[in-house]
Amino acid sequence: MSRSNAPVVTTVPMSVPSKPALGAGRSIGVILVDAGRLSPPDAERIMDFQRDRGTRFGDAGIALGLLTDDDVRFALSVQFGYPYLSRESNLSRELVAAYQPSSLQVEQLRALRSQLMLRWFDIGTDRRGLAVVSASPMEGRSYLAANLAIVFSQLGERTLLIDADMRSPRQLVLFNLGKKAGLSDMLAGRAGPEAVVNIESLQDLSVLPAGAIPPNPQELLGRHEFSKLLQSLGEDFRIIIIDTPSAGECADAHTVAVRAGAALMVARQNKSSVPQMAKFTQGLREFGVTLVGSVLNDA
Numbered sequence: 001m002s003r004s005n006a007p008v009v010t011t012v013p014m015s016v017p018s019k020p021a022l023g024a025g026r027s028i029g030v031i032l033v034d035a036g037r038l039s040p041p042d043a044e045r046i047m048d049f050q051r052d053r054g055t056r057f058g059d060a061g062i063a064l065g066l067l068t069d070d071d072v073r074f075a076l077s078v079q080f081g082y083p084y085l086s087r088e089s090n091l092s093r094e095l096v097a098a099y100q101p102s103s104l105q106v107e108q109l110r111a112l113r114s115q116l117m118l119r120w121f122d123i124g125t126d127r128r129g130l131a132v133v134s135a136s137p138m139e140g141r142s143y144l145a146a147n148l149a150i151v152f153s154q155l156g157e158r159t160l161l162i163d164a165d166m167r168s169p170r171q172l173v174l175f176n177l178g179k180k181a182g183l184s185d186m187l188a189g190r191a192g193p194e195a196v197v198n199i200e201s202l203q204d205l206s207v208l209p210a211g212a213i214p215p216n217p218q219e220l221l222g223r224h225e226f227s228k229l230l231q232s233l234g235e236d237f238r239i240i241i242i243d244t245p246s247a248g249e250c251a252d253a254h255t256v257a258v259r260a261g262a263a264l265m266v267a268r269q270n271k272s273s274v275p276q277m278a279k280f281t282q283g284l285r286e287f288g289v290t291l292v293g294s295v296l297n298d299a
Contacts (some may be wrong), residue, residue: 027073097150129260142170146242153205166217169210182211265294
């Protein structure tokens with residue numbers, strides 16, 4: 001994504017579960033051989049070169065033309081338990097948190113993550129859901145929700161991304177999920193927990209797509225079943241990020257935010273309407289929703 005999509009925190013000003021790194025005790029060479037990225041004879045050549053030159057394994061492999069920067073990043077991500085996507089992945093390039101973990105955009109996402117942990121998720125055990133909302137369309141909700149979910153999962157937190165936009169869903173495209181059962185099917189009693197998709201290439205991240213586009217999305221979200229579903233999912237996931245349609249198009253976002261208990265407002269520079277945002281914000285507060293903060297896109 002271009003720099004214009006980088007989130008900038010405007011009003012939002014860690015405890016990480018202990019778990020062993022998946023690559024702990026394994027060398028870069030062993031990791032790459034096990035992953036099929038390097039043959040054992042080539043690993044031996046690199047180690048001989050490494051001993052002769054007194055350099056690191058990755059640098060030696062690159063100097064010999066046997067490894068790429070992407071190979072080294074992959075091995076380091078395994079050693080440190082930090083999943084990311086390689087260039088060969090078929091997931092959307094909009095998932096910058098997984099493709100470009102060292103970029104400015106992702107540093108800003110991590111800063112936002114830290115503030116959300118302090119302002120919402122770390123305050124109480126019942127605070128697991130966060131709705132990503134905006135007053136108008138085309139303000140970057142889906143992009144932000146997807147990348148936020150990724151950076152939370154990179155903390156080692158079991159994270160679920162729910163696509164509650166059952167009108168124009170985007171997460172199935174970003175994560176290349178195809179036409180799968182999802183939220184609408186679960187709320188209608190046509191699917192169960194199997195609708196939640198584990199993203200194998202991104203440890204600790206799961207996605208619940210929107211599912212079949214129903215004729216009654218507002219009614220489905222307004223039913224008690226949605227609250228019960230969030231409560232049930234909260235037993236399996238530490239963080240639940242919920243993508244929503246814009247409030248200017250329908251009332252779905254209000255309903256989702258109320259059920260989640262908290263919302264993160266997204267706006268876009270030179271596009272968002274301040275009066276619309278003020279009206280939407282006031283409506284959320286009247287329903288008891290905690291406005292954790294806001295993000296300005298295109299800054």
